[in-house]
Amino acid sequence: MLIAERRSRILAHVRARGYASFREIAEVVGISESTVRRDLQAMVAEGLVNAVRGGVGRAETDPAPESTRPESTRPEYARTQSARTQSARSENQSPENARSESARPAVGTAPAATLADDGRAGERSAIARYASHLVTDGSAILLGPGRSTLELARRLTGVGSLTVVTNSVPVTTVLLEHEHVELVMVGGTLRRSIQAFVGPLTEQGLQGLRGAQVFLSGDGVTAERGLTTPNVFAAAADIAFAAAGKQVVVLADHTKIGQETMCQTVPSDRIDTLVTTPGADPAALEDLRAAGVDVVVVPLVESIDK
Incomplete structure (x- = not known):
């Protein structure tokens, strides 16, 4: 069982029960207590659950059923x-x-979720511009969720006939009106924080699919652990995406290089190409090259083409 899937089951059980002992979790998930303790130690550090005597409880930020x-x-x-x-x-x-x-907003309503800008739109634009040249007419590709893959989707409108498989709601929205793009939306459970479908249904939907390239982003890239994300739900879906691509292309701005988070999605020996921007840690980039990753550092461009 994959780490991300295991921890996803643990989290779901704790949220449903409010509290679970080490032994109970081991029996429910079907793993040893020592493995349970290692997983919970990492999950407590990430704030996903709260450590209590003899087990764990629901995190304070989780709403009660x-x-x-x-x-x-x-x-x-x-x-x-x-x-x-x-x-x-x-x-x-x-x-x-x-x-x-x-004229006032309705009580209890909130603005639609968006992928808020973090000040690195120019970097993502440069990354997406390069990545779009890797896509050939008539091919089938897979796009995971994230700001960089969303920017790439915007640039695919200039490519000829193309099939795009994605679990990302924003990517789907961008490509909806482009008739030359055959769009395959992989369903599942909507994870609003990343605006993408995740879970067993998503992973099953990706089984048997094969694309020329899969484009993924994440929160950290290192030679030791490859591409990582802090979200256990997104990690399992990204793992399934990586398995469906002949070539794995990671899109990550310079702040992600040399960083790592809880869940591994793609080990470095499975990453074919990393597209990043100037300012990335040179030592980390050299380590990735030594691990066999084709590292491409693209020059910055304006976020809006003229």
């Missing part, structure tokens, strides 16, 4: 109260106040 939460904190209660408030307002509201209220 709705069945155990006070009625006033449940979604259906909030919806009922909101409806009552709106009804009361409509009975006594003047036209002027009605227009004023309509």
Whole structure:
């Protein structure tokens, strides 16, 4: 069993129960207690679970299951109260106040999730420009989630007939209107933090597929561990993506080089090409080259082509 899959099962069990002992987790997941302790040590460090005597509990940032939460904190209660408030307002509201209220955001709503800019749009633009030249007309490629792969998707509109397999909602949105792109959306459980589908259904959907290239991004790249991500759910999906590509291309700006996080997705000996930007740690790049990775450092360009 892969580390990411194992830890995903552990996390799901702890979240469902609120608390689990080492022995209980070992029996549920089907691994030894020593392996459980190693996994939990890493998961506690990442803030995914909370260490307690004899086992672990749900992290403080995790919401309790709705069945155990006070009625006033449940979604259906909030919806009922909101409806009552709106009804009361409509009975006594003047036209002027009605227009004023309509301009305000609805209570309990939030703006749609976006991949917020982190100030490195220019680097991603340079990386995507180079990566787009690796794609040939008539080929089939796979795109994982992330800002760099999303930028690459925007540049694929100039490529001829193409098949793109992805689990990324933003990538799908970008390519929807381009008829020359045959779009294959791999479903599963939506992970809103990365705006992508993950889980067993996603991994099963990728089995049997084969693409000329798979383009992936992550939070760290080193010669020792390859490409890594802190998200156990995304890691398992990325592993399945890597297995489906003949050539693995990693897109990572200079801040990711020499860094590593909890979950390995692609070992360095499986990475064919790394596309990065100036400023990356030279020693880390040399180590990656020594590991057999074709390292490409692309010059910076403006984020918007002229």
